[in-house]
Amino acid sequence: MTKMLTIALDAMGGDNAPIEICKGAVQACGQFDDLEIVLTGDEEKIKPCLSKASSDVLKRLCVVHTTESVLMDELPTSAIRKKRNSSMRVAMEMVRAGEAQGCLSAGNTGAIVAGGVLVVGRLPSIDRPALGVPLPTINRWTFLLDVGASVRSKPLNLYQYALMGNIYSKKIMGIASPEVALLSNGTEEIKGDDVVVEAREMLLRSSLNFKGYVEGDDIVHGKADVVVCDGFMGNVILKFGEGLMQGARSIIKEEMGRRFMPKIGLLFMIPMVKALWARFNYEKYGGTPLLGVKGTLIKAHGRSKAPAILGALSAARNFILKKGVEHVSEELESQERNADCAG
Amino acid sequence: MTKMLTIALDAMGGDNAPIEICKGAVQACGQFDDLEIVLTGDEEKIKPCLSKASSDVLKRLCVVHTTESVLMDELPTSAIRKKRNSSMRVAMEMVRAGEAQGCLSAGNTGAIVAGGVLVVGRLPSIDRPALGVPLPTINRWTFLLDVGASVRSKPLNLYQYALMGNIYSKKIMGIASPEVALLSNGTEEIKGDDVVVEAREMLLRSSLNFKGYVEGDDIVHGKADVVVCDGFMGNVILKFGEGLMQGARSIIKEEMGRRFMPKIGLLFMIPMVKALWARFNYEKYGGTPLLGVKGTLIKAHGRSKAPAILGALSAARNFILKKGVEHVSEELESQERNADCAG
Numbered sequence: 304m305t306k307m308l309t310i311a312l313d314a315m316g317g318d319n320a321p322i323e324i325c326k327g328a329v330q331a332c333g334q335f336d337d338l339e340i341v342l343t344g345d346e347e348k349i350k351p352c353l354s355k356a357s358s359d360v361l362k363r364l365c366v367v368h369t370t371e372s373v374l375m376d377e378l379p380t381s382a383i384r385k386k387r388n389s390s391m392r393v394a395m396e397m398v399r400a401g402e403a404q405g406c407l408s409a410g411n412t413g414a415i416v417a418g419g420v421l422v423v424g425r426l427p428s429i430d431r432p433a434l435g436v437p438l439p440t441i442n443r444w445t446f447l448l449d450v451g452a453s454v455r456s457k458p459l460n461l462y463q464y465a466l467m468g469n470i471y472s473k474k475i476m477g478i479a480s481p482e483v484a485l486l487s488n489g490t491e492e493i494k495g496d497d498v499v500v501e502a503r504e505m506l507l508r509s510s511l512n513f514k515g516y517v518e519g520d521d522i523v524h525g526k527a528d529v530v531v532c533d534g535f536m537g538n539v540i541l542k543f544g545e546g547l548m549q550g551a552r553s554i555i556k557e558e559m560g561r562r563f564m565p566k567i568g569l570l571f572m573i574p575m576v577k578a579l580w581a582r583f584n585y586e587k588y589g590g591t592p593l594l595g596v597k598g599t600l601i602k603a604h605g606r607s608k609a610p611a612i613l614g615a616l617s618a619a620r621n622f623i624l625k626k627g628v629e630h631v632s633e634e635l636e637s638q639e640r641n642a643d644c645a646g
Numbered sequence: 647m648t649k650m651l652t653i654a655l656d657a658m659g660g661d662n663a664p665i666e667i668c669k670g671a672v673q674a675c676g677q678f679d680d681l682e683i684v685l686t687g688d689e690e691k692i693k694p695c696l697s698k699a700s701s702d703v704l705k706r707l708c709v710v711h712t713t714e715s716v717l718m719d720e721l722p723t724s725a726i727r728k729k730r731n732s733s734m735r736v737a738m739e740m741v742r743a744g745e746a747q748g749c750l751s752a753g754n755t756g757a758i759v760a761g762g763v764l765v766v767g768r769l770p771s772i773d774r775p776a777l778g779v780p781l782p783t784i785n786r787w788t789f790l791l792d793v794g795a796s797v798r799s800k801p802l803n804l805y806q807y808a809l810m811g812n813i814y815s816k817k818i819m820g821i822a823s824p825e826v827a828l829l830s831n832g833t834e835e836i837k838g839d840d841v842v843v844e845a846r847e848m849l850l851r852s853s854l855n856f857k858g859y860v861e862g863d864d865i866v867h868g869k870a871d872v873v874v875c876d877g878f879m880g881n882v883i884l885k886f887g888e889g890l891m892q893g894a895r896s897i898i899k900e901e902m903g904r905r906f907m908p909k910i911g912l913l914f915m916i917p918m919v920k921a922l923w924a925r926f927n928y929e930k931y932g933g934t935p936l937l938g939v940k941g942t943l944i945k946a947h948g949r950s951k952a953p954a955i956l957g958a959l960s961a962a963r964n965f966i967l968k969k970g971v972e973h974v975s976e977e978l979e980s981q982e983r984n985a986d987c988a989g
Binding site: 376378440441451454455486487488489491493494495496497518519520521522523524532534535536538539540541542543544545546547549550551553554555558559562564565567568569570571572574575578579 | 719721783784794797798829830831832834836837838839840861862863864865866867875877878879881882883884885886887888889890892893894896897898901902905907908910911912913914915917918921922
């Protein structure tokens with residue numbers, strides 16, 4: 304018999320909750336026979352969203368009613384502390400209690416991080432958890448972290464992000480010896496600010512396959528498997544990249560709207576556009592793990608629709624099956640033991 | 647009679663020097679009747695590059711022979727201090743001596759900034775100069791600074807960048823009341839690191855049309871005329887954006903190469919592609935002014951070819967004609983007087 308796994312899904316988090324979240328859950332249960340999903344949130348709002356699910360899927364979907372939701376612009380820590388019956392907190396508590404193997408939310412990012420620390424709990428050997436995101440580049444997937452769990456980081460934080468990114472790349476993405484790099488304002492040794500310079504020193508002494516600094520364009524050109532930066536920087540470049548994609552689309556649409564010929568041209572391009580889309584559709588891979596906490600905790604984009612939720616649930620399932628949390632935890636503990644021995 | 651203006655051009659700076667630099671100079675003199683260019687560098691290498699110029703253009707091009715060049719990976723300050731006969735330093739000295747109204751180089755960015763401070767000189771009311779770049783966005787030009795004159799900044803530096811960006815937007819780009827914003831990791835008040843938070847407080851008290859924080863995607867969506875960040879961040883996002891553009895091009899080429907149909911489709915799209923190119927070809931506008939120094943000092947991209955040099959010379963000419971340096975200097979002094987009165 305298939306071993307089942309359970310994911311707690313915050314049905315009220317994100318701009319398109321609960322309808323798109325529920326749709327994504329139904330699709331994921333349809334796709335993965337081993338998946339059970341617990342939807343946390345307002346039962347009255349969730350139930351109608353599940354009406355079209357088959358009986359087989361419905362058997363593996365259940366709703367845990369909650370009376371509160373964390374809003375997108377709420378102060379993260381106080382929202383998690385005070386709204387004890389929020390859909391987000393209840394989903395996380397299921398992970399802590401072992402009732403679910405993982406949790407997914409498209410809600411308030413700060414609250415997800417705060418909940419990761421306060422509800423699920425930090426790994427003892429980690430100072431700060433990090434949000435990482437796999438980005439499609441020209442020739443490989445590059446795992447970028449931190450993209451916003453913290454604002455600024457100390458050198459030790461960057462060092463720990465590198466360790467966690469390395470494990471993610473190895474165990475989840477299947478890279479034998481991931482190339483790890485620090486994001487800086489130039490590749491030469493003399494570049495970087497004080498924090499990056501010190502993190503570089505620490506990483507040069509580590510056992511990682513550390514490649515030194517990479518620059519902004521190197522991310523796109525796929526110069527490393529893991530790129531480490533602080534959360535302020537990671538947040539800005541991730542959003543900037545998203546903005547450029549949206550911008551390109553809307554500008555091409557606008558220029559197309561003015562002309563007739565390009566529309567004919569586009570017909571000839573449909574297979575190519577589809578291939579490009581298949582290659583770079585991040586929704587398929589959507590889902591940003593919070594690394595450094597004692598459970599599988601995945602954040603989906605606030606604007607997620609059903610396909611992105613399906614992608615994030617698939618990422619969560621993959622992370623659980625590949626024992627992401629256990630690997631990160633073991634790696635950090637072994638690093639700590641080595642440091643103790645060396646010290 | 648037309649009033650002539652002279653620009654000193656570092657003919658040895660950049661990846662494509664001297665040939666592309668010289669070509670750009672010839673094109674610029676052809677385009678602007680009021681332009682004289684002094685090319686600094688190795689006379690023997692420069693002269694052959696000018697062979698195709700018309701006699702009218704040649705009359706307005708002269709070469710000042712120098713024996714050294716600043717290399718792309720050289721330590722900036724020591725290169726400027728020690729290589730006193732480098733093409734870059736000699737060009738800057740012409741600005742200081744008033745023999746040229748402005749200077750352009752596609753060479754080592756750090757050395758251009760160091761030369762700006764050590765040779766041309768800092769404006770007395772400025773702590774640190776900033777490199778700014780006008781970016782095409784969906785609905786307007788956004789001036790982003792600092793993109794790499796410094797690494798990290800204090801709140802006062804960010805504040806001064808905002809003042810200088812405001813003047814650039816007003817006087818050079820012709821915006822009546824520029825919307826000025828700080829780049830942050832979210833638009834809410836609670837976002838930002840300590841430096842950004844303090845800069846925000848200072849800007850809220852200023853007379854600028856200050857809009858608070860913008861996020862990475864807001865740059866692309868044209869949410870402000872001036873966006874301020876530190877040089878580390880500015881450098882990374884500028885290069886990341888460049889990388890995405892190059893990456894998109896090479897991926898589309900690759901996908902096209904595999905198929906025949908899209909090539910037919912492209913024929914129908916030529917007018918649209920041309921329109922897009924005309925709208926977003928940054929080479930036309932290329933040229934990054936170093937603001938906060940006592941002369942017109944423009945940096946061109948290290949990879950510049952002739953069209954980008956032409957664009958940067960045009961930007962330099964425009965900056966001189968519109969009295970960019972004088973306006974920045976007056977604005978900063980008047981701000982200082984106001985602060986003195988208030989204090």
